[in-house]
Amino acid sequence: MIDIKLDIAGFYFRYETKIEEGSTVKQLMQKVKEETHTVGFQGAKLDFESECITINEMPKEFLDAITIEHTDTSARSGQKYGPGNNDVRLYPGGIYSAADEAGDFAIPSDNTQPFVATDRNKTGLLAWQYYVYDAKGVDVSRAPTTSATRRVIPYSKTITRDAEAIVGLQHDDTVVWRLIMVRTRPNGLLPPKMIHVCDDTADALPMN
DSSP: EEEEEEEETTTEEEEEEOOOOTTOOHHHHHHHHHHTTTTTTOOOOOEEEEEEETTTTTEEEEEEEEEEEEEEEOOOOEEESSSSTEEEEEEEOEEEEEEOOGGGOOOOTTSSSSSEESSTTOOOOEEEEEEEOOOSBBOOOOOTTTSSOOOOOOSSSEETTTTTEEOOOOEEEEEEEEEEEESOOOOOOOOOOOOOOOOOTTTOOOOO
């Protein structure tokens, strides 16, 4: 068994557990879901849903939605606003949920053509993407392969690390999920607004 962390960015969910070496990201998600739904568990609970998408005539399983049910004290920001151990922002308890729109892509028969949104009024789509960081903080899930191209592995499949010939999740890995916007066509300039530009000496503002 190996130690591993799961982080859902923007949902204030961080969880540490043990899992079999070489597991997939989906197996990790299933393990965390089971543990957080154990009778008597006091922290935030994880739920998720999958979706099967056919790409190049091959069905591939992708994560579709994530739901975190927070207690009154579990939605704690990972960013500190002060030096004390408890100087973190606490958000309200309740259900935090979001689904992606990967199923709303029209996948072209010619793989050289870009994906497009089936709703032609949309200029982009939300997508859940995972990142796997090793113990040194290196992103091993989206590193270029030997062909110098990036590839996205469905979360139900085993990731590979070409340089070390290692497959699957390893000890002290951290899996991070982020909900991102993928642009499928130009969307034009944003409307102008009044902004305050900081000088180079200004301190960085804490996130979240």
